[in-house]
Amino acid sequence: MSEPITPDQNDHMASVKDAARRTATRAAQSAVETSQDYAEHYVAEPAKDLFSLAKEYAKEKPDVAAMWAFGLGIIVGWKLKP
Numbered sequence: 001m002s003e004p005i006t007p008d009q010n011d012h013m014a015s016v017k018d019a020a021r022r023t024a025t026r027a028a029q030s031a032v033e034t035s036q037d038y039a040e041h042y043v044a045e046p047a048k049d050l051f052s053l054a055k056e057y058a059k060e061k062p063d064v065a066a067m068w069a070f071g072l073g074i075i076v077g078w079k080l081k082p
Contacts, residue, residue, distance in 0.1 A: 058065035 054065075
């Protein structure tokens with residue numbers, strides 16, 4: 001049969017569990033920070049770039065941009081109509 005666990009072994013097991021918990025928490029925090037950095041870099045930055053390009057195009061060719069906005073508004077309104 002198995003031997004009973006001594007208090008020293010119990011303390012050691014508790015410290016191992018605490019160390020594992022701290023390591024897992026650090027790893028999870030690192031994963032969260034990394035995913036937030038990637039989201040900022042690969043999602044937010046290109047969206048800002050596209051928006052700035054659209055604004056720049058609208059300044060250069062306001063008549064074409066207005067027609068695109070009008071056309072897209074008609075299509076979106078038509079598709080969203082109940």
